Amino acid sequence: MKRWTLEDIGKLAGVSRSTVSRVINDHPHTSPAVRQRVEQVIRETGYQPNSAARSLASSQSRILGLVMPSLLQSAFADPYYALVIQAISQACIQHDYTPSLFLFQNAAEEAKMSQRLASSGLIDGLIVTADTIDSQFVQMIQPYDIPFVQIGRPQRESASCISYVDVDNEAGAYLAGSHLLQQGYRRIGQIATLHNTAGQDRDAGFRRALNDRGLPIDEALIALSSFSEASGYRAMQHLLPRQPEAVFAQSDAIALGAIRAIRDSDLRVPEDIAVVGFDDMPLAASSSPPLTTVRQPIARAGKLAVETLLDIIQTSPQPARHIVLPVELVIRASSGAVS
Amino acid sequence: MKRWTLEDIGKLAGVSRSTVSRVINDHPHTSPAVRQRVEQVIRETGYQPNSAARSLASSQSRILGLVMPSLLQSAFADPYYALVIQAISQACIQHDYTPSLFLFQNAAEEAKMSQRLASSGLIDGLIVTADTIDSQFVQMIQPYDIPFVQIGRPQRESASCISYVDVDNEAGAYLAGSHLLQQGYRRIGQIATLHNTAGQDRDAGFRRALNDRGLPIDEALIALSSFSEASGYRAMQHLLPRQPEAVFAQSDAIALGAIRAIRDSDLRVPEDIAVVGFDDMPLAASSSPPLTTVRQPIARAGKLAVETLLDIIQTSPQPARHIVLPVELVIRASSGAVS
DNA sequence: CCAATATCTGGGAGCGCTCCCAATTCTTGC
DNA sequence: GCAAGAATTGGGAGCGCTCCCAGATATTGG
Numbered sequence: 225m226k227r228w229t230l231e232d233i234g235k236l237a238g239v240s241r242s243t244v245s246r247v248i249n250d251h252p253h254t255s256p257a258v259r260q261r262v263e264q265v266i267r268e269t270g271y272q273p274n275s276a277a278r279s280l281a282s283s284q285s286r287i288l289g290l291v292m293p294s295l296l297q298s299a300f301a302d303p304y305y306a307l308v309i310q311a312i313s314q315a316c317i318q319h320d321y322t323p324s325l326f327l328f329q330n331a332a333e334e335a336k337m338s339q340r341l342a343s344s345g346l347i348d349g350l351i352v353t354a355d356t357i358d359s360q361f362v363q364m365i366q367p368y369d370i371p372f373v374q375i376g377r378p379q380r381e382s383a384s385c386i387s388y389v390d391v392d393n394e395a396g397a398y399l400a401g402s403h404l405l406q407q408g409y410r411r412i413g414q415i416a417t418l419h420n421t422a423g424q425d426r427d428a429g430f431r432r433a434l435n436d437r438g439l440p441i442d443e444a445l446i447a448l449s450s451f452s453e454a455s456g457y458r459a460m461q462h463l464l465p466r467q468p469e470a471v472f473a474q475s476d477a478i479a480l481g482a483i484r485a486i487r488d489s490d491l492r493v494p495e496d497i498a499v500v501g502f503d504d505m506p507l508a509a510s511s512s513p514p515l516t517t518v519r520q521p522i523a524r525a526g527k528l529a530v531e532t533l534l535d536i537i538q539t540s541p542q543p544a545r546h547i548v549l550p551v552e553l554v555i556r557a558s559s560g561a562v563s
Numbered sequence: 564m565k566r567w568t569l570e571d572i573g574k575l576a577g578v579s580r581s582t583v584s585r586v587i588n589d590h591p592h593t594s595p596a597v598r599q600r601v602e603q604v605i606r607e608t609g610y611q612p613n614s615a616a617r618s619l620a621s622s623q624s625r626i627l628g629l630v631m632p633s634l635l636q637s638a639f640a641d642p643y644y645a646l647v648i649q650a651i652s653q654a655c656i657q658h659d660y661t662p663s664l665f666l667f668q669n670a671a672e673e674a675k676m677s678q679r680l681a682s683s684g685l686i687d688g689l690i691v692t693a694d695t696i697d698s699q700f701v702q703m704i705q706p707y708d709i710p711f712v713q714i715g716r717p718q719r720e721s722a723s724c725i726s727y728v729d730v731d732n733e734a735g736a737y738l739a740g741s742h743l744l745q746q747g748y749r750r751i752g753q754i755a756t757l758h759n760t761a762g763q764d765r766d767a768g769f770r771r772a773l774n775d776r777g778l779p780i781d782e783a784l785i786a787l788s789s790f791s792e793a794s795g796y797r798a799m800q801h802l803l804p805r806q807p808e809a810v811f812a813q814s815d816a817i818a819l820g821a822i823r824a825i826r827d828s829d830l831r832v833p834e835d836i837a838v839v840g841f842d843d844m845p846l847a848a849s850s851s852p853p854l855t856t857v858r859q860p861i862a863r864a865g866k867l868a869v870e871t872l873l874d875i876i877q878t879s880p881q882p883a884r885h886i887v888l889p890v891e892l893v894i895r896a897s898s899g900a901v902s
Numbered sequence: 903c904c905a906a907t908a909t910c911t912g913g914g915a916g917c918g919c920t921c922c923c924a925a926t927t928c929t930t931g932c
Numbered sequence: 933g934c935a936a937g938a939a940t941t942g943g944g945a946g947c948g949c950t951c952c953c954a955g956a957t958a959t960t961g962g
Binding site: 591684 | 939940941942943946947948949
């Protein structure tokens with residue numbers, strides 16, 4: 225297949241380069257007859273404009289970068305990331321943008337790439353999922369003027385000047401905690417992940433739920449974990465001797481691990497210990513028992529992140545956009561509310 | 564931050580555009596003194612070459628596309644894909660290439676994008692994970708002359724002329740089957756996924772293992788499934804009434820679903836039914852019981868796919884490269900071999 | 903029917919690089 | 933000490949597009 229150029233197509237259609245360009249970019253001031261003829265030729269030749277030339281001339285690449293800094297091997301296995309990636313990829317394609325993926329293993333890689341990402345012009349904007357407390361990535365790209373949006377709340381100091389799309393983790397955890405209280409449980413444990421902002425917010429919501437009912441927080445019933453099944457299992461093993469009646473796990477993966485730990489000790493869910501998760505992953509509905517959990521709209525968040533970023537690119541970075549999506553409690557068997 | 568150009572850097576270093584270009588691209592014929600001066604200026608300014616201009620002039624983008632056609636929402640949740648993506652992203656960055664991700668939902672999207680991917684010059688090469696029997700994607704890009712590598716064996720008709728990186732699914736399933744036979748099991752079931760080539764190969768290996776021991780295949784003990792936990796659960800439910808002594812599940816996700824189904828029927832693994840999986844996902848080692856499974860080198864396969872693709876790009880598409888990686892059996896508790 | 907305006911079209915300039923060739927400078931050998 | 937050759941360096945051309953302006957053509961009103 226020949227590599228056609230605008231000029232070629234123009235010649236074949238009997239018009240100039242510029243006219244073909246106008247047709248392709250849907251600019252006004254082209255007569256319907258000409259437009260049709262050109263479109264015909266484009267269809268017949270299978271012409272595709274050269275993206276490099278386009279980028280160079282228009283100084284925009286129509287490529288969006290998705291950056292996930294310093295993920296542990298296991299952390300990335302959480303289906304959460306797969307869903308985020310999928311949603312963003314979808315949204316990009318829908319808006320005729322190309323998604324590029326940057327998964328970094330360590331700070332050195334981040335540093336090396338941040339400059340390139342920000343100033344080679346390869347990428348029009350960045351979506352960053354850097355809500356771990358110690359991630360430096362956002363600080364590294366802020367000095368550059370590349371548009372970016374964070375998924376998840378940034379750390380407090382910088383939150384106001386950074387655009388982000390988040391889900392209402394605090395409210396979700398509040399719902400989860402309140403639900404367990406409503407079921408009559410009093411010794412309620414939590415498996416928490418405090419090294420990212422989502423975990424902190426969920427922790428805050430959980431505590432507020434207990435406070436609102438006048439229940440003191442028993443710190444011995446709070447176990448720390450990372451966002452993985454195995455780590456949820458371990459955390460639950462620590463909690464078991466303290467005999468909680470119920471546990472709020474900060475993610476579904478953690479909840480699944482916790483359930484496994486409970487069953488391995490020959491206890492039943494929810495009869496002996498009730499469990500609530502967070503995320504509503506596909507797995508949650510079909511686990512044994514089906515998991516009561518807080519549904520967060522991951523796909524919508526991803527889509528909104530892309531659209532917010534495009535808005536920033538097309539209009540102006542100021543003011544920073546802050547979007548917080550509502551979540552809902554999905555009640556299933558694991559919390560003892562349904563048989 | 565100013566957007567520097569080669570010309571700017573040249574002026575600052577007292578040399579010409581061309582010399583700076585030579586330094587950046589590590590071409591020979593530059594005096595050490597000049598080279599050092601230029602590198603100094605580049606460091607001070609933070610200059611990054613404009614990728615669009617580079618692509619246009621050199622007609623290569625240093626972008627690799629990763630295409631995953633028509634994945635169901637749930638299929639993508641399988642950590643397998645996350646690991647593949649991670650490995651490929653890593654390998655790209657290592658080789659100074661940028662990975663782009665194309666997840667397609669349906670055939671229409673595939674058709675629309677295949678042409679663009681193949682002939683806009685945006686992408687230097689493609690890695691395709693299209694081993695489902697009915698995927699048309701490979702056929703759609705074959706007419707173009709864009710280099711591509713498939714992960715997983717292509718369908719028979721086209722396998723010889725397509726470069727691919729695969730793992731030895733047949734041998735792995737043979738190992739799994741033989742292992743169960745060696746444990747003394749005779750009524751051995753299989754949960755199979757036949758709509759992709761990996762599943763077919765695993766099926767063949769499993770059957771060969773049984774055949775080699777003179778055991779007839781009981782088709783009633785073979786249940787069909789897709790690559791998901793939930794679907795493994797359902798398949799196992801079908802198998803349970805037939806009372807298999809052991810089950811070979813074609814993936815770890817399926818195996819986990821099967822184990823859940825077995826336990827939900829108040830049977831034990833491995834005492835009542837032994838289970839072997841395939842993949843050796845991170846989860847497999849820490850499940851209850853730990854899963855005997857066939858370890859496939861996903862990260863290595865991803866890395867090799869990238870490197871094979873780069874080799875094709877840099878040298879020639881001919882002859883087609885065929886790489887089949889060995890797998891190994893990892894024996895854990897679920898097959899009854901260890902206490 | 904022609905001037906005035908609105909609509910359409912063509913071509914020059916330029917985006918920031920790479921590639922190539924010619925010009926310049928530096929070596930080296932006899 | 934000077935020619936022949938090798939190592940450096942500079943600048944033109946061009947990659948395929950977009951953007952803009954000027955010229956051509958069509959449309960309208962008086």
